[in-house]
Amino acid sequence: MGYRVQEIFRTLQGEGARAGRSAVFLRFSGCNLWDGDPRSKAGAACPFCDTDFVSMAGSRAGSYPDATGLAGAVAELWTGSGGTPYVVCTGGEPLLQLDSLLLDALRDRDFEIAVETNGTREVPAGIDWICVSPKAGTRWVQKSGDELKIVWPQAFDLAALEALPFRHFLLQPRDDPDPEKAARNRSATVDACLGRPTWRLSFQTHKALGIP
């Protein structure tokens, strides 16, 4: 099977419990909660996406026919860096494409592997770091992992979520093109973290830093 890749790039993880860590981002094309067409966004299961996962216009984008070639393209961005090679598989929804062949090929190159998923698919074995960011009203099956990252506000019961087996509980302000709405969302997120201390603020530092 081949892999449709939106982009592969080296950056610092911008958000979540591992913010600041150097990583190769492997962004797959396609998502099961929105088709990527701006005209259908308002009615999509996930109506607040801030990511281009359809244009296939990013660096190293394209169709990779096999896992070895794709893992090699990821590894090229780490060569010579030292440390533990680290790849974040994201999307779109990465679990529509990430399979055991690709996981094996990345592990053969000594990569520690993270995934950022919307939780609608179960995570396969062999992932080192699982970040789940579910969307309210969708069928959510992956209810364990390393970090639960809720874009806020959404129609979730935070107290109920706290019982789930995650190591980190994060609330991240829902971005919005309207600055006033974005500010309201930031304020609501701060209030939610103050009110329920299990939750920590996740801020999109890459946007503030102007890095991808």
Ligand code: SF4
């Ligand atoms: S689940 Fe993620 S990639 Fe898919 S539409 Fe929502 S924010 Fe975008």
